Amino acid sequence: MTIALIDGNNFYAACEQSIDPSLVDQPLVVLSNNDGCIISRNAEAKAFGIPMGAPFFKVRTKLKQYGVKIRSSNYALYGDMSERFMNLIKNYCEELEIYSIDEAFVNIKRPMNCNLHPWAKELRTHIYQNLSLPIAIGIGATKTQAKLANYLAKKVADTAGIFDLEISKHQEDWLESIAVENVWGIGHKMAQWCRLRGINNALQLRDAPSHELKAKLGITGIRLQNELKGVRCIPFAKYNKAKKETCVSRSFNKPITTMDELRQAISSYAVRASEKLRKQNQVAGIITIFTRTSLHKATFYSKSASKRLKPHSNDTSILLNASLALTPEIFKQNLPLIKAGVIMQDLQEDKYLQLHLFETYNSQSTIQRKVLMQTIDNLNQRYGSNTVRWTAYGTSPTWSMRRKYLSPSATTRLTDIPIVIS
């Protein structure tokens, strides 16, 4: 078996372009939630030297000057496009592991002549014809090799978005061409450490003394090195693994200073987190809420508070009450809070709900609660989120996300379907 990593090029920007023909061939950037910073750029925008992750307010003038189009994050759109993307890939491989919203690892068999190019080419065409999304395909003996191959498929001219590192006659040369910071699993800190030791590229990392890597990076270092050599250490996860925690957090549109606002925000995140749990068929054993001031100010404040839930639950009322009870513990007077969130932890599958030996339970009301939650979820799913809502988070929040350049939910909401005038 061989591994391929398939991903969408500039995925968010490409999704925006696929629903709005006026964006084609135009430089385009997509902003993070709250229109904070740049998280996706198409090739035309990259050509202007607009860096990834740049705070929007710092590059705003430049964007205007170059006539770059701007979109706020539209996760309803990207999530739906991702689902379509993965479903198309499924027909082209033996096993699929969805790694992120725009990336998937697949297991494939090499044909007799070992050449996977025709397969890759066909898949690329198929995706483009169906979704107008350009993709890159990297092939390798291990996940890490596939990742590097994918990187090369995008960087090296003349590859047409496909690169097979496993059977390349010049594998070592290619590894040498990849800077150490571009290796999957090597972040900012580790790259610094590598550079200090003269480990500058993927080849040098592969051949570095193992005991030094072990000492610094632990078991992950040894794994990484073996993966570079072609020895599989990171397993292929065919099935969606159950989440270990689930978090809902947001930055505010502007700093908040009152307990009332914080309560509203926390409430709305707790409601959303409960929905997520039910969708994942999970119940939480611990709920944590947190808030903080800006990282970029001299006085930094950050506080969290947790509560154990007995028994585990995904009932909105229970999680809402727990988070509201915790809110006074994290609130501090006269501080400009810019972000808050709710984290659900110690997650279990809801069908194996563990009850407590010395508590009494009313199974009738438990079932009724479950049906109630289901009904609310169904109504919100069918008629739009917030059709049925909890009053705890108010009707017109002053703190909600800024999304000034939002595109329509063209693939998930009937009223937003694009209209073609011929």
Place this chain on the structure above:
DNA sequence: TCTGGGGTCCTAGGACCC
């Protein structure tokens, strides 16, 4: 004015067990 959101894995150290 203004810098995202949502995750995972690993490790070290402390508390505790027999």
Place this chain on the structure above:
DNA sequence: TCTGGGGTCCTAGGACCC
């Protein structure tokens, strides 16, 4: 002089990923 050996579980924090 000298104070065991082997283990589990939990937590906080660091590092990384997209």
